[in-house]
Amino acid sequence: MSEQPRRHRTSGKPYRRPKKDPVRILAFEALRAVDERDAYANLVLPPLLRKAREQGDFDARDAALATELVYGTLRRQGTYDAVLAACVDRPLGEVDPPVLDVLSLGAHQLLGTRIPTHAAVSATVELARVVLGDGRAKFVNAVLRKVAQHDLDGWLERVAPPYDDDPEEHLAVVHSHPRWVVSALWDSLGGGRAGIEELLRADNERPEVTLVARPGRSGAEELLEEDAAVPGRWSPFAVRLSEGGEPGAVAAVRDGRAGVQDEGSQLVAIALANAPVEGPDRRWLDGCAGPGGKAALLGALAAQRGALLVASEKQTHRAGLVARALDGNPGPYQVIAADGTRPAWRPGSFDRVLVDVPCTGLGALRRRPEARWRRRPEDLEGFAPLQRGLLRTALESVRVGGVVGYATCSPHLAETRAVVADVLKQFPDTDLIDARGLLPGVPDLGDGPDVQLWPHLHGTDAMYLALIRRTG
Secondary structure (H helix, E strand, C coil): CCCCCCECCCCCCECCCCCCCHHHHHHHHHHHHHHHHCCCHHHHHHHHHHHHHHCCCCCHHHHHHHHHHHHHHHHCHHHHHHHHHHHCCCCHHHCCHHHHHHHHHHHHHHHCCCCCHHHHHHHHHHHHHHHCCHHHHHHHHHHHHHHCCCCHHHHHHHHCCCCCCCHHHHHHHHHCCCHHHHHHHHHHHCCCHHHHHHHHHHHCCCCCEEEEECCCCCCHHHHCCCCCEEECCCCCCEEEECCCCCHHHCHHHHCCCEEECCHHHHHHHHHHHHCCCCCCCCEEEECCCCCCHHHHHHHHHHHHCCCEEEEEECCHHHHHHHHHHHCCCCCCEEEEECCCCCCCCCCCCEEEEEEECCCCCHHHCCCCCCHHHHCCCCHHHHHHHHHHHHHHHHHHHEEEEEEEEEEECCCCCCCCHHHHHHHHCCCCCEEEECHHHHCCCCCCCCCCCCEECCHHHHCCCCCEEEEEEECC
16 A cells, blocks of 8 residues: 655645755754854864765855855854844844754845845745754744845845944944944054944955965965965965865875965064064074964974974963974974963073964954854953963063064954053063064054054954064
8 A cells, every 4th residue: 555645734735845955954054063062163164064075965066155154144143133133023032043043044145145035035944944843944934034025235224223323333233243343443443434344344255265385395386386376465475275275185285384374374473583683593482382373384484594493382282283283394393282371491591482372363253253243342351361471471481682472363452552561561671673664565554563464454364463572
């Protein structure tokens, strides 16, 4: 006897099983990992894509769409939350997080991509049927049909306050940043509306993949042989993959002779290496070396001068990453697991010291868009003692005539100039070096002597650098 088709409980119509869309299911899984485990998308997504390719479910176009869905949804989450709040009959905080993730994916397809409206709604409802069940899929369908009534500009006119009434809240909703982040970035950047809007837009753009050729092991000319590779803007060791691409497919990267490193980070290492020191130049220290990108470049530059690099990292597993990055370095180096605020070396042991301190990461929102929603203003208080302690130790660790570089991937004034000013009160025998002259060709570096890089001005992460010489 043949099996009868399953009937819907209420309509009596034959039940249709939901279609499984591997691209959207993968995007949903990535968003759930970010939400549930505080994971970072740039760490979660690659293994999911790799597994999908290995199973034969994905081609390059599928991977590109999944990547756009994940990163686009995370970047514009604040804007989409404002839109969804206008379409849901309860506070968004009362919507189950998995349901909200599906709604956000749908909102991004409707408002942030060229996917046709019908296809965006139907594909998202099918996803909801698979991962949430038929009941909640009806809710998703009803909400997304409301979202589809306007395009993004139409919604922004409805959910964002006028700029003249509340500039910071307007920018926060339109450009999808928390209000406190907008305020902090604006304070650091200065200027009027045009500059801050350019910066916030740049934060929402997908950054190019930038490689670094490690001197003595590879050169930019080798990396430029890759498809769609173009020279970096400022660093002589930088090569950009202008059409994306998989860095792991580059032979020099696989061999450790090159790496993936934002050009701003490269410029920090280059500036420290080129800062003039008085006397010998034999011992360098990277006091916050994990995960090893700057240490690998510093080690290569030190090797060219016959100098030793000591790379110190507090966390053992991150010290292992540093050791891997330095493996094969052409000159002498040492990797140690040590607390940078309780040094395992004597005062005045080094000629050059870099401390790229832990921070809120507000300078890397292009790469880690979820960080903007994860950070809180009170996090600044948590980082402040560590940042000051690391800079104090760095100044104690360098000899008279030597140079310290204080760097951080945040433009927040509380993590940059405030830290330097506070610590230097305790070290009167120091001079700030004008770092701008050590970044030749790089424009828009402000009044100095410190340097703040910006995504919209330099195409880099918003790295900060202050160079300090011990004079006595």
